[in-house]
Amino acid sequence: MRWTLIFALMFASVSAHAEDLLPDERREIKRDALYGEALFHLHSGRYDLALAKNYALRKRNQSRYGRVLDLHEATAELGLGMSRKAEQTFNALMSKQKYSFVREETSAQAWFYMAKHFYQKGLWKSALRAMRKVSSAHIASNLKDEYHFYLATLELFAGNPKRADEHVLAIHPESEWATYAFLNVAVSYTERDIHISKVEAAFNKALSLVGNTRQPEHLADRINLMAGKFFYGTGRGRSAIRHLRNVNLESPYTPSALLTYGWALTEQWQYHDALQPWYMLKTAHSPLNQDVQETFIAIPHLLEKLNAKVLALGAFEFATEQYDLIHQQLENSAQRLNLGQFIEPILQQQTPGKWGSFEPVNLTLPQHPDRIYLKDVMNQGYFQGQLQTLRDLHVIGKQLRDALKEIDTFKQTVVTRKADLNDIKTSNALSEGREKLKQYQQRYRHLLRKIDRAFGAPDGSGLASEEEKQQLALFKDVKSKISKLGKSASPSYQKRLRRVEGVLKWSLAERYAERKKQVSSNLAVLENAIRTAKRQIALSHQAYKDAPNAYVGFDRKLKDLEQQHKDQLTKLNRVYEKQLAKVGGIVKKDIQKRQARVTNYALQARLAAARLYDETSNQHRVVEQGAMK
Amino acid sequence: MKAIQSLYLASFMAVAMLTSCLSFAANNASLDQEIEALKADVIELNQSLYELEEKLLFPATTSFAVFVSMEAVKNFEISGVKLNLDEEPVTAHIYSREQIDALRRGGIQKLYTANLKPGLHKLTAVIDGKDEDGRPVQKTVVADFGKARSTKYLEIKISQNKKKQRPEFAIVEWK
Numbered sequence: 001m002r003w004t005l006i007f008a009l010m011f012a013s014v015s016a017h018a019e020d021l022l023p024d025e026r027r028e029i030k031r032d033a034l035y036g037e038a039l040f041h042l043h044s045g046r047y048d049l050a051l052a053k054n055y056a057l058r059k060r061n062q063s064r065y066g067r068v069l070d071l072h073e074a075t076a077e078l079g080l081g082m083s084r085k086a087e088q089t090f091n092a093l094m095s096k097q098k099y100s101f102v103r104e105e106t107s108a109q110a111w112f113y114m115a116k117h118f119y120q121k122g123l124w125k126s127a128l129r130a131m132r133k134v135s136s137a138h139i140a141s142n143l144k145d146e147y148h149f150y151l152a153t154l155e156l157f158a159g160n161p162k163r164a165d166e167h168v169l170a171i172h173p174e175s176e177w178a179t180y181a182f183l184n185v186a187v188s189y190t191e192r193d194i195h196i197s198k199v200e201a202a203f204n205k206a207l208s209l210v211g212n213t214r215q216p217e218h219l220a221d222r223i224n225l226m227a228g229k230f231f232y233g234t235g236r237g238r239s240a241i242r243h244l245r246n247v248n249l250e251s252p253y254t255p256s257a258l259l260t261y262g263w264a265l266t267e268q269w270q271y272h273d274a275l276q277p278w279y280m281l282k283t284a285h286s287p288l289n290q291d292v293q294e295t296f297i298a299i300p301h302l303l304e305k306l307n308a309k310v311l312a313l314g315a316f317e318f319a320t321e322q323y324d325l326i327h328q329q330l331e332n333s334a335q336r337l338n339l340g341q342f343i344e345p346i347l348q349q350q351t352p353g354k355w356g357s358f359e360p361v362n363l364t365l366p367q368h369p370d371r372i373y374l375k376d377v378m379n380q381g382y383f384q385g386q387l388q389t390l391r392d393l394h395v396i397g398k399q400l401r402d403a404l405k406e407i408d409t410f411k412q413t414v415v416t417r418k419a420d421l422n423d424i425k426t427s428n429a430l431s432e433g434r435e436k437l438k439q440y441q442q443r444y445r446h447l448l449r450k451i452d453r454a455f456g457a458p459d460g461s462g463l464a465s466e467e468e469k470q471q472l473a474l475f476k477d478v479k480s481k482i483s484k485l486g487k488s489a490s491p492s493y494q495k496r497l498r499r500v501e502g503v504l505k506w507s508l509a510e511r512y513a514e515r516k517k518q519v520s521s522n523l524a525v526l527e528n529a530i531r532t533a534k535r536q537i538a539l540s541h542q543a544y545k546d547a548p549n550a551y552v553g554f555d556r557k558l559k560d561l562e563q564q565h566k567d568q569l570t571k572l573n574r575v576y577e578k579q580l581a582k583v584g585g586i587v588k589k590d591i592q593k594r595q596a597r598v599t600n601y602a603l604q605a606r607l608a609a610a611r612l613y614d615e616t617s618n619q620h621r622v623v624e625q626g627a628m629k
Numbered sequence: 630m631k632a633i634q635s636l637y638l639a640s641f642m643a644v645a646m647l648t649s650c651l652s653f654a655a656n657n658a659s660l661d662q663e664i665e666a667l668k669a670d671v672i673e674l675n676q677s678l679y680e681l682e683e684k685l686l687f688p689a690t691t692s693f694a695v696f697v698s699m700e701a702v703k704n705f706e707i708s709g710v711k712l713n714l715d716e717e718p719v720t721a722h723i724y725s726r727e728q729i730d731a732l733r734r735g736g737i738q739k740l741y742t743a744n745l746k747p748g749l750h751k752l753t754a755v756i757d758g759k760d761e762d763g764r765p766v767q768k769t770v771v772a773d774f775g776k777a778r779s780t781k782y783l784e785i786k787i788s789q790n791k792k793k794q795r796p797e798f799a800i801v802e803w804k
Contacts, residue, residue: 033696033782036737043731051669052676080672082665389664396671403678410685554685561681564674568667575663582660 035065042072047079047356071110078117081357081392087126090114108138112147119150128154149177156188164188176213182206183223190230200239203227221251228257232264240264255281255291262298271306275299287326288372290597296322297601300608309616316609323602327595333370334591337584342370343387347394352402355395361388377590386583393576400569407562414558417551433537440530447526451519460508463515468504475501683742692780693745695752696803699732699787704761705796707732707787712741713753719743740785745776754785756798772800 038053054073057065074089115130131151139147152167168185171178186202206223210216228244231237241264247257258277265274278295285292300315336342349362363378365371377383453462464472475497482493683692699707707729711721720741724732732738756768772783782803790797 033694033737033739036696036698036735037739039734040728040731040736040738043734043736044725044727048672048675051672052679055673056676056680077665080668082668084662085665085669389661392668393664396668399675400671403675406678406682410682413685554681557681561674561678564677568671568674572667572671575660575667578660579664 034060038072042076045079045358047076047358051076051080079356079358081389083123083357087118087123090118090126090130104135104138105140108135109140109143112139112143115150115154119154124154124157128158145171145175145177149181152181153184156184161188161192173209174212179206179209179213179219182209183219183226186223187226196234196236199230200227203230203243217248218251221247221253221257225253225257225260228260228264232260232267235267237264237267241268249280255285255289259291259294259298262295262302266298266302266305271302275302275306278302286372287322288329288376290376290594293323293326293598293601297605297608300605304608304612309612313609313612313616316605316612319605320602320609323598323605327598327602330373330591330595330598333373334588336370337587337591342374342587343390343580343583346374346387347391350391350395352395352398355392357388361391377587383583383586383590386579386586390576390579390583393572393579397569397572397576400565400572404562404565404569407558407565410554411558414551414554421551433533433540437530437533437537440526440533444523444526444530447519447523451523459505460510460512463511464508468508471504475504687742687744689780690778691744691746693743693776694739694780694782695741695754696782696784697732697738697740697787698736698784699729700789701733702787702789702796704794705758705766705787707756707758709757710740710785711755711757713755714741714743714745715750716753737784745781747776747778749773749775752783752800754798754800756785756787768798770798770800772802774802 034053034057038050038057041047041053042050051073054069054076057069070089070092074086077083077086077089111130111133115127115134118124118127118130127150131147131154134147136144136147148167148170152164152171155161155164155167164185168178168181171181182202183206186199186206189199189202203223203226207220210220210223213219224243224246228240228247230240231243232240241261244257244261244264247253247261251257258281262274262278262281265271265277278299281292281295282299287293287296296319297316300312300319303309303312303315333342345368346361346363346365349364351362361384363375365374368374378387461469461472478497482497687693695712697710707724709721709723712719722738722740728738750773752772752774754770756770758766758768760766770785774781774783784801784803786799786801788797788799789795
């Protein structure tokens with residue numbers, strides 16, 4: 001019953017994330033990349049990265065963040081399913097009265113969520129201690145009802161019903177938490193020596209409040225099933241029937257409800273009515289379901305009560321066949337478990353890099369031959385927890401193997417860089433570049449000199465041909481002769497001379513401009529080549545300077561890391577095998593238990609069939625003997 | 630005599646069962662501890678490898694990184710960011726609900742890491758999001774910056790302009 005209570009509470013609780021433990025307020029981080037990243041990963045649910053950054057922050061050895069790092073570390077550890085370590089850290093924090101870095105309200109919230117986490121992990125004592133640390137005066141109003149609900153439940157676990165009652169009464173009656181609280185009160189009454197009317201009142205109160213919850217139908221089915229089972233178990237068939245009749249026919253609780261409903265009707269001598277839910281259960285659900293298995297033997301039992309002995313005989317034979325089949329199926333599952341075909345396919349379909357207690361195990365099982373059975377086993381919380389741990393180890397193992405591949409790549413990078421440096425040294429790129437630059441600069445200077453000579457006069461006379469030079473000289477001569485003539489010279493001579501001279505000079509100036517354009521573009525090409533050569537030299541120089549540092553020291557570090565990874569992988573493989581054996585052990589034990597139950601049912605069915613056969617035959621014999629007499 | 634013998638036998642069996650139960654519980658506890666220690670070791674090892682990777686692939690002389698931070702901005706919710714470096718697209722990121730919350734609570738995201746040669750460069754960040762009415766908003770911020778032979782960190786900062794009561798977007802340099 002204790003476990004039923006736990007399941008009831010698990011159902012009631014809403015999942016919280018590890019980061020909720022932290023104060024719900026923005027913290028200024030003043031451009032500390034490492035701390036900022038740690039915070040980012042922590043709040044975005046990447047607890048592995050957050051914890052890694054936290055370790056790095058601690059290594060940096062700065063007491064700037066103080067106890068916040070403890071809180072971050074414990075939070076990430078909770079997120080990664082490292083509950084023991086997290087609990088130790090939190091217990092150390094609990095010994096302090098106050099955090100210096102948070103306000104009363106945030107402190108209350110942190111303690112509240114911390115308690116919630118412990119609660120969800122099943123660490124009841126720590127949860128109660130943490131919840132008692134919450135200051136009720138400072139808890140946020142939207143969390144108040146939830147706070148009283150958890151405290152009530154935890155006090156019930158600790159065996160303090162009076163304190164629990166106080167908290168139940170503190171919950172607002174229209175809050176969804178009131179429903180869960182009354183359900184838990186009802187369940188706790190069933191464990192204690194409380195009068196039946198009080199139990200019924202508590203169940204009815206919970207039922208009347210289901211409308212305030214998020215999944216009212218689902219919860220109502222669950223409450224009705226729990227109440228029905230309790231009343232049937234205590235011999236109150238009518239009350240049981242009343243509750244079980246209200247369970248929806250398409251809910252996950254239907255098989256169990258139908259089975260108990262049938263038994264409750266049988267106890268009330270309503271045999272005909274009892275057959276109906278059992279037939280429904282038999283036809284609509286898998287034979288691997290344990291409630292269906294019980295129905296196989298319950299139906300002929302009921303038929304016998306109805307005096308339909310031939311039908312009962314047939315039903316017993318059918319049940320025996322079914323039990324043999326189920327036994328065989330379970331045997332096959334056990335064999336697959338031994339051959340590594342049972343759990344391994346589930347692990348293969350997990351997402352790489354995703355692990356931790358808030359990362360659900362992918363249980364889609366599309367082609368798994370044991371999916372029906374597995375789904376049934378997976379409803380057990382303990383199995384889920386162990387499977388999650390196994391999944392974590394599987395994912396971590398893959399990470400380690402990937403890391404080893406990465407180290408190989410890094411080694412290759414180091415080798416390539418070493419080769420690059422050798423190339424730089426042997427190719428004399430620097431001296432070759434400098435030589436090339438020297439040649440370019442020489443050519444440049446030579447060209448400049450040449451240009452100076454050619455373009456000496458901007459009138460273009462430097463570019464004149466021999467004939468043109470003679471013409472220019474002739475013009476000069478004519479000009480001097482005209483000036484000697486003085487005033488007697490006609491002005492028309494000078495005008496004609498200027499015209500002829502102008503035509504030649506114009507042509508020379510045109511040539512000068514054209515040539516200058518050509519030379520300028522040639523110069524630009526050369527200047528560009530010089531610039532490229534200079535840059536090349538600078539880059540080669542930098543490469544030459546940087547290359548030795550780019551691989552020096554990494555060889556040893558990589559070798560150390562590789563060895564550490566290999567050691568961890570060996571350790572992990574050992575632990576993985578142990579955990580696999582543990583999970584396998586749970587399944588094996590469960591299969592054996594199921595097989596024992598099926599064998600027992602089969603034996604009962606065979607015995608009953610034999611007895612029935614015997615009875616019907618004897619009856620015939622007695623009738624025949626009587627007739628003969 | 631037989632009664633005494635059977636009493637001894639029963640008590641011996643009870644002690645044996647108790648011992649086996651205790652050792653089973655102890656084995657379970659030690660395996661759990663072993664698993665937790667292993668997880669912690671692997672995480673530390675991963676961090677060492679990450680640090681080595683950073684040093685090897687992004688040497689301090691060429692290392693360049695872009696971070697994203699966001700204050701508790703009331704009327705803007707980031708949904709994605711695209712980065713262009715020297716007119717070339719280099720990375721893009723779409724935010725999950727948890728990541729947005731992480732940014733709001735003070736987290737800083739390392740969006741992009743690369744090697745960058747010394748000289749003048751241009752970073753363009755296109756930030757997509759929604760305003761308080763759910764309408765799509767796109768903001769582009771540009772920064773021209775110089776890179777010397779040392780690490781360069783830039784931050785895409787989304788903050789709240791308290792006077793104008795609206796979000797502000799900027800690229801700031803870490804010194």
